[in-house]
Amino acid sequence: MKVYFVGAGPGDPELITVKGRRLLGEAGVIIYAGSLVNPEILKYAAPGAVRYDSASLTLEEVLAIIRRAIAGGQVVVRLHTGDPSLYGAIQEQMDALERMGIPYEIVPGVSSYAAAAAAIGREYTLPGVSQTLILTRRGGRTPVPEMESLTELSRHRASLCLFLSSQSLAAATAELASGYGPETPAAVVYKASWPEEKVIRGTLGDIAAKAREAGIERTALLLVGDFLAGDYKRSRLYDPAFSHGYRGARNNNG
Numbered sequence: 001m002k003v004y005f006v007g008a009g010p011g012d013p014e015l016i017t018v019k020g021r022r023l024l025g026e027a028g029v030i031i032y033a034g035s036l037v038n039p040e041i042l043k044y045a046a047p048g049a050v051r052y053d054s055a056s057l058t059l060e061e062v063l064a065i066i067r068r069a070i071a072g073g074q075v076v077v078r079l080h081t082g083d084p085s086l087y088g089a090i091q092e093q094m095d096a097l098e099r100m101g102i103p104y105e106i107v108p109g110v111s112s113y114a115a116a117a118a119a120i121g122r123e124y125t126l127p128g129v130s131q132t133l134i135l136t137r138r139g140g141r142t143p144v145p146e147m148e149s150l151t152e153l154s155r156h157r158a159s160l161c162l163f164l165s166s167q168s169l170a171a172a173t174a175e176l177a178s179g180y181g182p183e184t185p186a187a188v189v190y191k192a193s194w195p196e197e198k199v200i201r202g203t204l205g206d207i208a209a210k211a212r213e214a215g216i217e218r219t220a221l222l223l224v225g226d227f228l229a230g231d232y233k234r235s236r237l238y239d240p241a242f243s244h245g246y247r248g249a250r251n252n253n254g
């Protein structure tokens with residue numbers, strides 16, 4: 001028997017993977033991060049599955065539940081919001097399982113940064129604008145290395161997606177404005193893919209106030225960069241004058 005770390009996706013229950021959904025149906029024990037995972041997703045669980053909300057549990061308590069379940073011959077699904085590899089605190093769980101000799105597997109999920117781009121209908125990597133996406137957070141109780149401060153990162157003017165920082169948007173946008181400039185387009189996406197999804201658009205100079213007026217305090221991402229608005233170069237991949245391994249160049253009529 002195994003422990004599966006499953007990405008639940010950003011909220012919409014249809015945005016879990018086919019594999020994640022199948023494993024939910026096979027699990028005897030499901031431990032889910034109740035503060036962020038849409039409880040609707042538990043409709044894929046078997047009726048007899050035992051469910052634990054990890055919001056009120058410590059790492060030790062989660063591990064004790066897993067150990068008992070595996071000893072009892074049960075499949076365990078540990079459900080994390082979005083994709084588990086981002087701010088999922090799964091490394092410490094995997095390392096502990098390793099020490100306990102319990103096998104595990106990770107099933108990726110649709111991260112909220114992808115759901116946010118879908119919500120606003122923009123592409124992060126526009127030719128001539130930016131070919132880089134920075135996924136980061138502002139330092140809080142979890143410190144961020146100095147080299148990764150928002151002031152430092154803003155110097156690249158790459159497309160940027162800020163997690164876990166809805167409570168400190170004013171400070172975050174002020175720091176980001178040092179490199180991007182206050183006129184740079186910004187958006188806040190609240191609960192991407194949930195029925196209560198909200199999108200707020202503005203600039204680095206005004207987005208924090210707009211988000212505050214809209215009452216957004218959690219479960220939101222701040223997106224920053226020129227990818228949000230304006231001009232870009234057409235992709236060479238689909239340019240008729242550009243050949244690649246899967247397609248030869250064509251003339252203008254072709």
Ligand code: SAH
Pocket residue numbers: 010011036080081082083084085086087088110111112113115116162163164165189190191192193194218219220221
């Ligand atoms: N592993 C998750 C991130 C967990 S950290 C993922 O891949 O998306 C939790 C933070 O993610 C929240 O504070 C918020 O910034 C962001 N988040 C998670 N779900 C979201 C959603 N549906 N819409 C907007 N932001 C979301």
